[in-house]
Amino acid sequence: MDAKLAQKLEGFAELLAQNNVSKKIANSFNDLRNYIADNLREASDFVASKERIEEIQKDCKVQSVFGDLVNPFQPELIHLRPEQVALSLGREYRFWNQTELTVAEHCMNMAQYFQDKYPNQPELAKWAMIHEMGEVTLGDTATPIKDIVPGIRKNEDKLLAKYATEQGLSPKMPKEVHILDKRMMITEAYAYMPNKEYWDKAALKM
Structure with missing residues (x-):
């Protein structure tokens, strides 16, 4: 997962815990976080990064x-x-x-x-x-x-x-x-x- 996105997600998870958000909502968020991570990993196998796209276009x-x-x-x-x-x-x-x-x-x-x-x-x-x-x-x-x-x-x-x-x-x-x-x-x-x-x-x- 992108480092900045991972950091934001972790920060939001901590915020939920600090504010005593119900366990059900927290679990839902954790499920969403895992879903995002899994899909980003899958997408990274076939989608080039912005930097890679720019590199290819520059040298084409x-x-x-x-x-x-x-x-x-x-x-x-x-x-x-x-x-x-x-x-x-x-x-x-x-x-x-x-x-x-x-x-x-x-x-x-x-x-x-x-x-x-x-x-x-x-x-x-x-x-x-x-x-x-x-x-x-x-x-x-x-x-x-x-x-x-x-x-x-x-x-x-x-x-x-x-x-x-x-x-x-x-x-x-x-x-x-x-x-x-x-x-x-x-x-x-x-x-x-x-x-x-x-x-x-x-x-x-x-």
């Missing part, structure tokens, strides 16, 4: 087909070539690589929509073309995984903002692009994924 290196070495967890230092972006998104497929629709096609379809509907706002089409930049370095990671793995979502956002600025765009994704991205997800799911009922429910939550 991946190489592009052009020989460039980049650290996907240091987006502020990444300089991606347009050819690398096109190659990566053209080889990445939507819905966790379970369809034949590439991420590049998804971006192009969105850009075409904005170009047709908002011809006087070229930034929307340009943003649509780059809005999946995070998948260049970390792939099409399922949303639940992004929510539990430290750094993925934050680093995707940093990389996207950096690349947008380099392309002369606002660093923040326009809300129109975000909304269309969600709607396109449902449309594509209906076209390519088998469980329509699941996506019906997903659409209602949007």
Whole structure:
């Protein structure tokens, strides 16, 4: 068990005893303390510590087909070539690589929509073309995984903002692009994924 947590638990146990808390409550607390200890020991077998995660992310290196070495967890230092972006998104497929629709096609379809509907706002089409930049370095990671793995979502956002600025765009994704991205997800799911009922429910939550 973490030393600081163990110390706090022991201190609380002593406080219970000093204040003559009933034996039943004290025993319940002791059961809870043991439960926490057992689960922390079990979790330590497969969950890396914060320090270990930071160490791995700091030393991480991946190489592009052009020989460039980049650290996907240091987006502020990444300089991606347009050819690398096109190659990566053209080889990445939507819905966790379970369809034949590439991420590049998804971006192009969105850009075409904005170009047709908002011809006087070229930034929307340009943003649509780059809005999946995070998948260049970390792939099409399922949303639940992004929510539990430290750094993925934050680093995707940093990389996207950096690349947008380099392309002369606002660093923040326009809300129109975000909304269309969600709607396109449902449309594509209906076209390519088998469980329509699941996506019906997903659409209602949007």
